[in-house]
Amino acid sequence: xxxxxxxxxxxxxxxxxxxxxxxxxxxxxxxxxxxxxxxxxxxxxxxxxxxxxxxxxxxxxxxxxxxxxxxxxxxxxxxxxxxxxxxxxxxxxxxxxxxxxxxxxxxxxxxxxxxxxxxxxxxxxxxxxxxxxxxxxxxxxxxxxxxxxxxxxxxxxxxxxxxxxxxxxxxxxxxxxxxxxxxxxxxxxxxxxxxxxxxxxxxxxxxxxxxxxxxxxxxxxxxxxxxxxxxxxxxxxxxxxxxxxxxxxxxxxxxxxxxxxxxxx
Amino acid sequence: xxxxxxxxxxxxxxxxxxxxxxxxxxxxxxxxxxxxxxxxxxxxxxxxxxxxxxxxxxxxxxxxxxxxxxxxxxxxxxxxxxxxxxxxxxxxxxxxxxxxxxxxxxxxxxxxxxxxxxxxxxxxxxxxxxxxxxxxxxxxxxxxxxxxxxxxxxxxxxxxxxxx
Numbered sequence: 001x002x003x004x005x006x007x008x009x010x011x012x013x014x015x016x017x018x019x020x021x022x023x024x025x026x027x028x029x030x031x032x033x034x035x036x037x038x039x040x041x042x043x044x045x046x047x048x049x050x051x052x053x054x055x056x057x058x059x060x061x062x063x064x065x066x067x068x069x070x071x072x073x074x075x076x077x078x079x080x081x082x083x084x085x086x087x088x089x090x091x092x093x094x095x096x097x098x099x100x101x102x103x104x105x106x107x108x109x110x111x112x113x114x115x116x117x118x119x120x121x122x123x124x125x126x127x128x129x130x131x132x133x134x135x136x137x138x139x140x141x142x143x144x145x146x147x148x149x150x151x152x153x154x155x156x157x158x159x160x161x162x163x164x165x166x167x168x169x170x171x172x173x174x175x176x177x178x179x180x181x182x183x184x185x186x187x188x189x190x191x192x193x194x195x196x197x198x199x200x201x202x203x204x205x206x207x208x209x210x211x212x213x214x215x216x217x218x219x220x221x222x223x224x225x226x227x228x229x230x231x232x233x234x235x236x237x238x239x240x241x242x243x244x245x246x247x248x249x250x251x252x253x254x255x256x257x258x259x260x261x262x263x264x265x
Numbered sequence: 266x267x268x269x270x271x272x273x274x275x276x277x278x279x280x281x282x283x284x285x286x287x288x289x290x291x292x293x294x295x296x297x298x299x300x301x302x303x304x305x306x307x308x309x310x311x312x313x314x315x316x317x318x319x320x321x322x323x324x325x326x327x328x329x330x331x332x333x334x335x336x337x338x339x340x341x342x343x344x345x346x347x348x349x350x351x352x353x354x355x356x357x358x359x360x361x362x363x364x365x366x367x368x369x370x371x372x373x374x375x376x377x378x379x380x381x382x383x384x385x386x387x388x389x390x391x392x393x394x395x396x397x398x399x400x401x402x403x404x405x406x407x408x409x410x411x412x413x414x415x416x417x418x419x420x421x422x423x424x425x426x427x428x429x
Contacts, residue, residue, distance in 0.1 A: 150341065151341070152337070152341030153271040153340065153341025153342065153343075154271065154306075154321070154323075155270075155271055155321060155341070156269070167308065169269065169308045169319065170306050170307065170308060170321075173271075173306035173308075173321055174306055177303065177304045177306065177323075180337030180340075181303065181337075184335055184337055249269070
């Protein structure tokens with residue numbers, strides 16, 4: 001018997017108990033694993049089924065509770081909700097109404113033109129246009145302010161406003177800055193900014209060589225009105241304005257007021 | 266109705282152009298720095314002995330290189346106020362280069378050179394430095410304390426009337 005065999009016999013004698021314990025432990029672990037797998041196979045379908053039931057029934061079970069909670073919270077903070085929604089809705093409604101009125105106005109214009117055409121006039125058709133004419137009068141474009149602004153410097157040379165506005169010198173300067181910025185940004189040679197829309201206001205900009213005229217308008221500013229306004233401003237520039245007016249804002253303002261008091265459009 | 270003149274404030278970023286303007290127009294000052302984007306316009310009527318002038322002042326955003334200023338913002342100006350920060354030499358070291366550009370593009374517009382934030386420096390030190398660099402400044406001012414601010418704009422207005 002050599003030393004190796006002796007060592008093996010010694011191991012056998014000393015470690016028999018530990019080896020049996022190890023075997024038992026491995027067996028127990030394997031049993032546990034097998035049980036877990038069995039359990040998992042049985043439990044997973046049940047859990048899935050419960051989960052499906054929950055998803056299906058949740059709206060029925062929790063819906064009324066959530067709705068009630070939301071209602072209560074909204075009732076509690078009605079003012080805050082109204083405050084948050086009002087400006088958004090107000091603007092949407094205003095824009096919608098303005099767009100609709102614009103369509104209506106165009107329609108009225110067409111009808112008016114048709115009604116007053118010589119063909120219809122002499123044909124004796126019913127000219128019942130009172131309501132349409134009233135609507136047209138109600139929403140027609142109106143001049144709120146006219147400013148004559150020196151190009152480059154942006155200095156106000158004449159101003160006529162129906163109502164007091166923000167400081168007109170600063171307004172003229174900022175308009176010029178915006179105009180210059182847009183024109184520089186697109187740098188398309190002789191192209192110039194002609195119009196700025198601000199909610200219910202339109203700022204019509206008409207350019208001349210040394211100055212431009214900014215007309216603030218409320219109401220429906222359509223192509224028809226734009227054409228007329230351009231003609232009136234061209235007439236004003238051609239027949240009323242002279243070179244010295246730009247040097248004398250006081251008399252220029254008087255001229256402007258007297259020319260546009262009745263709007264002339 | 267007093268005569269209106271366009272005045273433009275120019276200078277590097279953060280030299281105190283907007284603060285000078287607020288001090289002059291509203292007599293207020295804030296330590297917090299607000300960047301001017303594009304342009305901000307304010308006006309004030311300056312009463313002189315015989316006449317009044319309405320200064321419409323364009324406070325344009327700061328830039329290190331004046332060739333990058335949007336020409337349309339400077340057009341039609343009767344006077345430029347070139348503001349530098351007396352506590353930051355970098356804001357006046359290139360003054361000659363920028364002045365040359367202004368003279369070339371706007372030969373008839375007067376330029377007033379103002380060293381602002383003088384409350385942060387020793388006046389004698391800055392005066393020596395400007396002399397050494399041959400910079401002819403009009404005033405040393407402080408938007409914070411109000412030093413020379415009113416005087417500066419009075420002077421600008423008086424010169425505009427003289428030249429009118």
